[in-house]
Amino acid sequence: MGIKDLARETAGITARPVDEASDQKPRTAPVMMYDVTARMHAAEKKAEELHAALESARQGGQLRTLSLDELHEAPGRRRKLTDSQYADLKENLRHNKIIDLIKVRPRNNGGFEIVSGNNKAAILRELGVKEILCRVEDLDDAQADLEGFYANLFQTTLPEYEKYLGFKMLLEREPDLSKAELSRRSGKSKSVVSELMAFDQLPPAVHKILKNRPDLLGHRYGAQLAALTLQGKEKDVIFAVEAIAKGELDQTEAVDLVTNGPQTPVPPSSEPVEKTAETKKRTLRLRPEALTIRAGRATYCNLVRASKVMRIEFTTEAEAIEVEKTLQEILQKRADKLNEK
Numbered sequence: 001m002g003i004k005d006l007a008r009e010t011a012g013i014t015a016r017p018v019d020e021a022s023d024q025k026p027r028t029a030p031v032m033m034y035d036v037t038a039r040m041h042a043a044e045k046k047a048e049e050l051h052a053a054l055e056s057a058r059q060g061g062q063l064r065t066l067s068l069d070e071l072h073e074a075p076g077r078r079r080k081l082t083d084s085q086y087a088d089l090k091e092n093l094r095h096n097k098i099i100d101l102i103k104v105r106p107r108n109n110g111g112f113e114i115v116s117g118n119n120k121a122a123i124l125r126e127l128g129v130k131e132i133l134c135r136v137e138d139l140d141d142a143q144a145d146l147e148g149f150y151a152n153l154f155q156t157t158l159p160e161y162e163k164y165l166g167f168k169m170l171l172e173r174e175p176d177l178s179k180a181e182l183s184r185r186s187g188k189s190k191s192v193v194s195e196l197m198a199f200d201q202l203p204p205a206v207h208k209i210l211k212n213r214p215d216l217l218g219h220r221y222g223a224q225l226a227a228l229t230l231q232g233k234e235k236d237v238i239f240a241v242e243a244i245a246k247g248e249l250d251q252t253e254a255v256d257l258v259t260n261g262p263q264t265p266v267p268p269s270s271e272p273v274e275k276t277a278e279t280k281k282r283t284l285r286l287r288p289e290a291l292t293i294r295a296g297r298a299t300y301c302n303l304v305r306a307s308k309v310m311r312i313e314f315t316t317e318a319e320a321i322e323v324e325k326t327l328q329e330i331l332q333k334r335a336d337k338l339n340e341k
Helices: 003-009 029-059 083-095 118-126 141-153 160-173 179-186 190-201 204-212 219-230 234-246 251-260 277-283 317-340
Strands: 062-067 102-106 112-116 131-136 291-295 298-306 309-314
Touching (some): 083 118, 112 118, 141 160, 160 179, 179 190, 204 234, 219 234
Antiparallel strands (some): 291 298, 298 309
16 A cells, blocks of 8 residues: 555544643542542632632731731730730630731831731740731721720720720820710720729829739729729728739728728727728738648648638639538538527
8 A cells, every 4th residue: 555545544533632731630549539638728728818808808908928027016005915815815826727817007117017916916926937917907096096996895805994995095086075975886885984984083003003904903893993082082992902903802892991991990099090091901901811721742722811701722623622512511510509609
């Protein structure tokens, strides 16, 4: 057969298409499983990116991955956490992704100022994280302060004193702002707003204590002590708040002490003794030195009495539960004996 005959016979045969390497599907089970896993991870990553983009669009702002070295705190904006709360947040961030992104704004001198999320940023640095996805917004000073305050306000752990400081900041920026409008904006009742703003009347020495320990006073007790301050009992209020800070009184006992005075009478004297905070400190042992009961060298429990209140602190909850039954029996026998007299 000649070349022409061969060409004529094969003219109708077309070349079999060959798949491009990128389109070829894996054919063995292990490779197919690897391929499926890779596709799942890619899909999850894409879903996370889309969710973040959607959330950013909903709340406003631009999402950017920033170095933690570029993030800077604004004084007074970080929410104070107890050691326990800080440790809990650290463990959460160690094992989980951030749900509420850190919000920042550009600084004129470079870098970014944290609007909300200061504790998260600090913890991530401790954990050795170098970069984090942030929401970047263009805010002026007033807007940044407001957003930072409202971001903290709805945290259940925000101390009442810090809520007061936030409301005070709002009123300084908008002097004509009514308590009713504050209530509407914050979602807090008018009575709560009024009690929070009563912190204004507390003595400067108390404010100094509360700035370091903002968790000491709830809004109701703060308002009551503020009212007592206006009645001329400033020294007594300072003394009572100091006692709360030392663990010598709880808030109820503090208000009662300032309202009614010490239960232990002042010793007779040739001269009248004014019932001030100083005389109360001498005549009323608010808290004797804690009695430590030991089991060998280890602490078994601490016994503390303040006025009519006695507190026993054990090293374990299980022991406290066990001793509770014994105490009930002892107290009941004591009550029965007194009833017989």
